[in-house]
Amino acid sequence: MSLEEVARKALKIVKPSKLEERRLKRTLEKALLLARREAERIPGVVDITLEGSAAKNTWIKGRAEADIFIHFDPGVSKAELEERIVKLGTRIVEKLGGKPMLMYADHPYVEGTVNGVTVDVVACYRVEPPGWRSATDRTPYHTRYVLESLKPGQEDEVRLLKGFMVGCGVYGAEIKVKGFSGYLTELLTIRYGSFLNVLREASSWRPPIIIDLKNHYGSREEVLEAFQGSPLIVVDPVDRSRNVAAAVSMTRLSEFVLASRLFLRKPSLRFFRRKAEKPKISDIKRISKDRCFIYAYFKLGEEKPRDVIWGELKRSEEGMRKALERLGFAVYRSGSWTDESRRCLLIFELDKLMLPRFSLHKGPPIYLKDWEHFLDRWIREGVGPWVHGDRLYALRRREEVSAVKLLRGELMSGGISVSKDLMGYLQKAYIGSDLGRLMKAADRDERLRGFLWSFLRARPPFL
Amino acid sequence: MSLEEVARKALKIVKPSKLEERRLKRTLEKALLLARREAERIPGVVDITLEGSAAKNTWIKGRAEADIFIHFDPGVSKAELEERIVKLGTRIVEKLGGKPMLMYADHPYVEGTVNGVTVDVVACYRVEPPGWRSATDRTPYHTRYVLESLKPGQEDEVRLLKGFMVGCGVYGAEIKVKGFSGYLTELLTIRYGSFLNVLREASSWRPPIIIDLKNHYGSREEVLEAFQGSPLIVVDPVDRSRNVAAAVSMTRLSEFVLASRLFLRKPSLRFFRRKAEKPKISDIKRISKDRCFIYAYFKLGEEKPRDVIWGELKRSEEGMRKALERLGFAVYRSGSWTDESRRCLLIFELDKLMLPRFSLHKGPPIYLKDWEHFLDRWIREGVGPWVHGDRLYALRRREEVSAVKLLRGELMSGGISVSKDLMGYLQKAYIGSDLGRLMKAADRDERLRGFLWSFLRARPPFL
Incomplete structure (x- = not known):
């Protein structure tokens, strides 16, 4: 197929159907009407508009979104704006028949799903560029620019x-x-x-x-x-x-x-097309054979906005990756996963699960003044010291060599820079290297199975 | 004790006793007399002298040496000189009652032990500096300089x-x-x-x-x-x-x-005082616990001069060390040993005995032209490839991960730069990582036990 041919056929995949379009329009009209009515009583509201892909006619099949923007007078304080948008958004989503969820970007907003359409009720200030008061103030200008261009x-x-x-x-x-x-x-x-x-x-x-x-x-x-x-x-x-x-x-x-x-x-x-792969546990077992993993699996006590938990997970992943490298492991890859409700996973692929019991400790050249300190210390512990070339060396014996135990120890002592809010969970998390336990959880959760499969295959979806 | 006091007492350790001195003198006189008589018939011999520590009165207790130098006319060819000194030296040592051994430095010489004295019969050319024709020609000048100074x-x-x-x-x-x-x-x-x-x-x-x-x-x-x-x-x-x-x-x-x-x-x-340590096998076992070694143990088919076999061992040790590092092992230390007759040992302390089954393969940045080659290759073998930052990566599966098998393979394929004369022996050598087999040999050989102990302690004798 030529490029143009493929593009033409792809349009059928990405373009919403007439039915979908009508459904979105209906939800939009209802939502806007409701928003206007409910906002009447709210002081400081100066306008209500539709933004985002629906306003620009660029949404793709299966991703219909209604971004209802409530414009506030700049005289309203940020705290007042936040309080009012949470109340208003909750009421609108409820009245539309959705379940309101508090989300958080620069400031809070309310999300709900109504007839297969994601409805977001978002606050912004009515300001002239570049006098932005909040991150969402630019959005109406974005919409206008795209529609014009x-x-x-x-x-x-x-x-x-x-x-x-x-x-x-x-x-x-x-x-x-x-x-x-x-x-x-x-x-x-x-x-x-x-x-x-x-x-x-x-x-x-x-x-x-x-x-x-x-x-x-x-x-x-x-x-x-x-x-x-x-x-x-x-x-x-x-x-x-x-x-x-x-x-x-x-x-x-x-x-x-x-x-x-x-x-x-x-x-x-x-x-x-994202391949709708349905990996089996046996596939996951096969592909993970002879490889070394360490992971932390835990459940949150409370739900958090998507971006908040993903931010915490990614930061913790980075901290744990660095800690593992500091401990002497090579981290080939790492990944985070959450069901965006309670369950969380941080997983790392390592070169090995055990450090060597003895490690080489390179001392100073004997011609520098540190020689005596090194000699005194290592003649008491370890193997050696000996001289090679102009330097002193010794072998240091490690008390603990297991990746799992070392990582747990670092978490307990707070020696890892993880997200503060996750520290408590990580300290109580299941830390393991045997994927068996994880397989059990994956057996019950198709999304976790999907994540594990793509983490283990280690290929972007287009390859 | 003060420095001077220790030095005074140490003199008793290093200075030969009157008895020892007399014994050396007697052996010297006999050897010189014999050498003069035997050399009379040898064409080209112009002088016979005593050199070395005996001539300079600087030998230490237990190390009495008689270095008999046979001076040849520079007109004698090197081949003739070598032939004549071997014959002459052998006869002298035999007549003194010793067992002649052929040694080799720059050119051959003959060694034997007589009444506890090491007798060396060495050839040199009678030349004026700096017209040296062989490495030993300087020795008489060294003796003269030291005696004068x-x-x-x-x-x-x-x-x-x-x-x-x-x-x-x-x-x-x-x-x-x-x-x-x-x-x-x-x-x-x-x-x-x-x-x-x-x-x-x-x-x-x-x-x-x-x-x-x-x-x-x-x-x-x-x-x-x-x-x-x-x-x-x-x-x-x-x-x-x-x-x-x-x-x-x-x-x-x-x-x-x-x-x-x-x-x-x-x-x-x-x-x-070199501590006269008598390590027991149990000591060696204790100190080697939890450490990783790989070694090659073999027997030569023929005896070789000391320095020849040591040179070959040291060169092979270096080659094998580099090969092990190339294979992915960290070599903490290495050592060679020989009983200076037939038995030889090369030993290496490693960080581990097994490589990780999977290793990280860092590919090119996707913005360089190698990207396609890397992608094509690794999409067929291994895990991945994936993108991290601007680079491609993949995991490569190793077929063989055992240090012993990898080293044996490298030796067989000639992939290690070892001494040419030892290659055959090394290919048939016992290559192992379990010290058990070595312990058995050490059980029968006190010198091997001593070497293992000092290799494992990894300290110079003065520490």
Whole structure:
């Protein structure tokens, strides 16, 4: 199949059906009507609008979202705004027949699912750029910019790009993914005109990449100076100080570049379809054979907003990874998982489960003044010391060599930089190296099984 | 005890008794007489002299040596000289009642033990410096220089220094030790006047050390240029192009420096006495517990001169050490041993006996052109590939992980740079990691037991 042919067929995968469109419209109308009625009594509310992919006609099949924005007068304090949006959002979602969940980004918002549509009730301040008072204040300007800039028909190009990114596992700016946001896909489409052109450009990207649609900056150097360390810099057309791609990690960017190259070389619909793999426990056992893992498995006492728990998990994963490396293990890979309710898993693949009982301790050259201290100490403990070349050496005996026991010890003594809120859970967590216990939990939970399978296969979904 | 007191008492340890002196003298006289008589018929012999420690009165207790030098006319070819000295030396040693052994340095010489005295019959050319034709031609000049330069009584200072070096394990220029030669101890004594002064100087040495008794060179830079890489440079008074300390390794030099410091800080007779340790097999088992070793044990088919077999062992030890490191093991220490007859041992202490079954394979950044090759290869074998940061990674499965099997494989395929003459032996050697088999051999051989004990304790004898 040619590229164009594949793109045409892919559109059927990513474009919502008429039925889905009608369902979203109905939910939207109801939600807006309700929001207007309920907001009447709330002081400080100056407007109610629809934002996000529904407003821009760029949502993809199965991901219908209604982002209801409640605009507040800048005179309202942040604390008041937070209190009012929580109350209002809860009431709206309830009246729509959904179950309200408190979410948290820069400030709290309320989410609920209504007729298969994710309804978010979000607060923002009605301000003029660049007088932002909160992170959501830019959103209405984003919507306006995209509506003004996307040419008719380009909505479907955005959809193809989003669908491709979903299929390749790089879509989503949340901490769990650290990938591309919806707004970012829209800006890329505006910049390069079509889905295929975005891929053609991306396939020859070499970071750092700079996209400055409104020429806010005079030179590449100025941009790099302003957004140091970002592999992908897309200057926000409505805010020159913001990088729309700030969340995109080097890993996700590289995966997108790689996926683009592979798709252009051999176009296929599989890039748009997340394989619905149903791994069996026996598959997981087979693929994990002869490999070394250590993991922490625990249950939270209370539910937390998605992004909060993912943030805590990712930070803890990083801390534990460093601790394991400090202890003398090579960490080949690591991963986090949560059912986004209570169950959490941190898992690490290691080179070994036991450290050598004796390790080489390299001392100072005997011609430096530390020699005496080293000699005195190691003549009492360990093996040696001996001289090799101009240096002293000794063998140090380790009391504890088990990765599991060492990690548990470090957690107990607080020697690991993990998220403060998870420390208590991790100290009581099941720390193990035998996957048996984990298999049992995975036997009952298909999502955990899916995570384990993809962690063990260790391939991005497009490979 | 004060330094002087210890030195005085140490003299009793190092100085030969009157009885021993008489015995040496008698053997010397007999040997010289015999040599003169036997050499009469040999064409090209122009002189017969006594050299070495006996001639200089600097030999130490238990190490009486008679170095009989047969001086040849420079007109005699090297091949003729070698043939004649072997014949002559054999006859002399036999007639003295000893068992002649062929030894080899620069050229062959004959050794035998007679009444507890080591008799060496060595050939040299009668030449004027610097017209050396062989390595031994300098020896008579060395003897003359030392006899002219040592003040009366300084012979005992040399003896103390030799005894100290023997006790500390740094005496001997042969490959086995790579330490200080007798002539070197004499030059150090001439330079610094007394045993204690040599130690005082050595205790603050920091390599490279330069000693140029006859000021053959104009500056430090000139000397360093001429003898690059040597930690200790003692310019031969009779040959400006020769470093008397060329054999001294950095390790032996550092040990001597360390021993000097420790002795000056806390003088003791123990520096002169090699502890006559009689390790039991149970001691060896205890100290080797929880440590990882790999060793090659074999028997030579034919006896070889000491220095030849030690040279081959040391070279093979180095080659196997590098091979083990290349295979992924950390080599903490290594050692060689031979009974100087047939039995040989090469032993290595490792961090582990098994490699991890899976190893991390770091691929190229996806932005370099190798990405496709890496992807194609590793998608077929191993686990992954995956993207982390801007790079590709994969896990490679190792078929063989045992140190013993890997080392044996490398030996069989010739992938190790060992001494050519030992390759055949090593390929048929017993390669093991369980010390059990070695213990059995050590049970029957006290010297092997002694070697294992000191290898396992991993301390120079003065610590």
